[in-house]
Amino acid sequence: AIYFEGVSGTGNTLTAFFIESAILIFYISFTYLAAIVYHFPVQVVWCSELLYGVLLAVASMLYLHFANWNKKSI
Numbered sequence: 001a002i003y004f005e006g007v008s009g010t011g012n013t014l015t016a017f018f019i020e021s022a023i024l025i026f027y028i029s030f031t032y033l034a035a036i037v038y039h040f041p042v043q044v045v046w047c048s049e050l051l052y053g054v055l056l057a058v059a060s061m062l063y064l065h066f067a068n069w070n071k072k073s074i
Helices: 002-009 013-037 042-066
Strands: none
Touching (some): 002 013, 002 042
8 A cells, every 4th residue: 555655645646546546457357257156165265365466556556666656846
């Protein structure tokens, strides 16, 4: 969450919106498939929370490391 807040803090809220939207689409899809379609145990479905956090952190770290966010003018 801290890395994602760092992305928002750069002033590029559109990028933060796209990162969050992409991760949420994956998160909701995984949760739906695991719970409704494949009937995985509840422990596996709850692992989607870990997956969400890890994906959000990785995407935010990659943006902060590789994007030219420090040259963006607000």
